[in-house]
Amino acid sequence: MKISVTSNISEVLAAMDRYQRDVVARAVPAALDKMADQAKTYTARNINKVYKLKVTTVKECITVAHTKPGGFTSSVIAKGKPIALIKYGARQTLKGVSVELNNGRKTIAGAFIATMPNGHKGVFVRDGRGKHVKVLRNGKASWTQLPIKELFGPSVPSSMANAAVQAELQRFIKVKFSVILRQQIKRFL
Numbered sequence: 001m002k003i004s005v006t007s008n009i010s011e012v013l014a015a016m017d018r019y020q021r022d023v024v025a026r027a028v029p030a031a032l033d034k035m036a037d038q039a040k041t042y043t044a045r046n047i048n049k050v051y052k053l054k055v056t057t058v059k060e061c062i063t064v065a066h067t068k069p070g071g072f073t074s075s076v077i078a079k080g081k082p083i084a085l086i087k088y089g090a091r092q093t094l095k096g097v098s099v100e101l102n103n104g105r106k107t108i109a110g111a112f113i114a115t116m117p118n119g120h121k122g123v124f125v126r127d128g129r130g131k132h133v134k135v136l137r138n139g140k141a142s143w144t145q146l147p148i149k150e151l152f153g154p155s156v157p158s159s160m161a162n163a164a165v166q167a168e169l170q171r172f173i174k175v176k177f178s179v180i181l182r183q184q185i186k187r188f189l
Contacts (some may be wrong), residue, residue: 027184029067032074034184035177036064039076042172047159052089052100061156078160082152085123086113095124101153102162111151124148 002174051115061080063071067073089100090113097111108123127147135144 023185023188027181027188028072029069029074030187031177031181031184032072032181033064033066035173036074036076038068038176038180039169039173040064043076043078043160043165043169046165047156047162048166050102050162050165051159052102053083053087053156054152055085056083057083058156058159062160070185080156082155085151085153086121088153090123099123099153108151114148122150124150134176 040059040062043062044055047053047058048055062076062078065075065077085097085099085108091098092113093107096107096109097113098105098107100106109126111123111125113121114124125148126145127149133144133146137143
């Protein structure tokens with residue numbers, strides 16, 4: 001998922017004298033970079049509101065491509081795989097596991113929270129093909145039903161592509177960019 005903001009900067013620069021062009025040419029990339037950094041944080045908070053994912057988890061999947069020298073493009077890019085359902089506020093209940101997604105809390109019947117021998121914690125369900133098998137662990141016999149599979153929620157790029165998240169981000173950029181650009185022009189004057 002990539003978000004871009006476009007503008008008619010080249011037309012504006014052509015209408016200015018040399019000094020003003022120099023100020024704007026330095027202020028616009030600085031404003032774009034600052035806007036991209038703020039858009040990353042705003043997007044992470046907005047995804048947190050909609051999908052109940054921790055802001056730090058979302059920020060780990062979002063990068064900012066800052067403006068290159070002489071350029072007028074800055075990007076906010078989301079990459080990543082589906083996120084383990086345990087990170088969606090999973091809680092064990094008597095009926096299964098309760099997770100918080102965009103439409104409130106949902107219970108996944110028959111699911112359970114488990115910690116694997118390597119320390120990984122997740123939400124799992126038993127595969128329907130599993131058979132009860134007697135297993136020896138540390139000299140003790142126990143019964144197990146394998147295989148199990150881990151459950152995953154939406155990825156950050158798909159969360160960022162949500163229409164509500166996109167609309168809110170576009171509104172934020174329209175309101176905030178002009179303020180940041182004015183601040184940067186004052187700074188370079």
